[in-house]
Amino acid sequence: MTEVLFYHMLSRTLEQALPPLLAKCLERGWRVAVQATSEERVAALDAHLWTFDEESFLPHGPAGERDAADQPILLTTSAANPNGAAVRFLVDGADLGEAAAYAPYVRAVFLFDGHDEDAVAAARVRWTMLKAAGFEVAYWRQSEAGRWERKG
Template sequence: MTDVLFYHLQRQPLEAVLPTLVEKSLERGWRAVIEVPAQERLAALDDHLWTYSDAAFLPHGTDRDPDAAEQPVVLTTGAGNPNGAAIRFLVDGAGVPDDAAAYERLVVLFNGNDEEALARARDEWRKTKVAGHAATYWQQDENGRWQKKA
């Protein structure tokens, strides 16, 4: 059974949250895939992951790179697991993949200040539960710490 974590972003944007979650995944020894629905967003996140911190960067590539299979983190707009990742991050409305069971963990990050994003996340939650995956819902408290809500 795959763990599916839903992160309700309200206090911080994706660009602030995603690098930390990916770093924690790499610390566990997991490879990661980050799926976005559009090439423009992929390009923006690609740039951001190199520059998000003066003290760190996330080694990564895109699914267009010839060495994508060797990268610890791969950004993609499509299905598939180009680097044999254990965790898949789904952002900007990317849906839970048909091969969800192939991952140890899926992380759905959604903008809690966007009604359309909330509706998509609720739909993905229902699909995840029907498919028999273990789903949890996380929301930030006033101090910025993630709290498990469901």
Template sequence: MAEILFYHHTERRLEDTLPPLLERSLERGWRVAVEMRDADLMEKLDQHLWTYREDSFLPHGTEAAPSPEAQPVLLTTSPENRNRADVRFLVGGAAAENVDAYQRLVFLFDGLDPDQVEHARGEWKRLKAAGHQLTYWQQNAQGRWEKKA
């Protein structure tokens, strides 16, 4: 059964919060998919992941690039697991499908966006009712994650 985590970011933007989580996933040897509903957000994240740090970049591609199946981190608007990801990040209101196909699902949602908060609550209730074990993490004022549930 997949480990399911909810990350509620309030102190930093998605663009600042997501890259370190992706780096940790790659360090563990996991392949990663990042699913979102909005193609504009996908393009924004694609550009950001190449330049967010001066001393490195995060190897990734989008579903529109050649060979999406070869990407260690795949940005996508599709629920398909085209790169055989071990962990799937769901951002911008993406919903979990095929939960048990992953070692880990991570919902990353903006606490300042009421629609994202409501969507995360709905996904929490749905997955909890289906018998999944869930954990909830919230950013503190320093931007660190604190386990709340």
């Protein structure tokens, strides 16, 4: 059964929170798809992942490139899964739609801005839908120091 995680960002931005979570997925041998809502956001995340830390590297690429299926981390606006991702990150309100679309994944991860009332409301709707569909759901909230604390 797919595990669905909700990450409530309060003290850090997506650009700060996402890379360590992606690194943990790669450490576990999981391929990842990061789904955003616009090509501009995909391009921004692509640029950011190249430069976020001089000491580390996250192999990634956007879905539109020829080698997209080979990418350990694929950045996309589509619900398609050409790289065979085991984990799907959904950012900026991205969604896969019906609950059944989450079933092929080991884990689905929603990252949402806790200062955006619409994003919080949308996360609640998704939580309710996915929990009702029988998925295991967990809620993680960011502390003042930026650490993740499981709250539910």
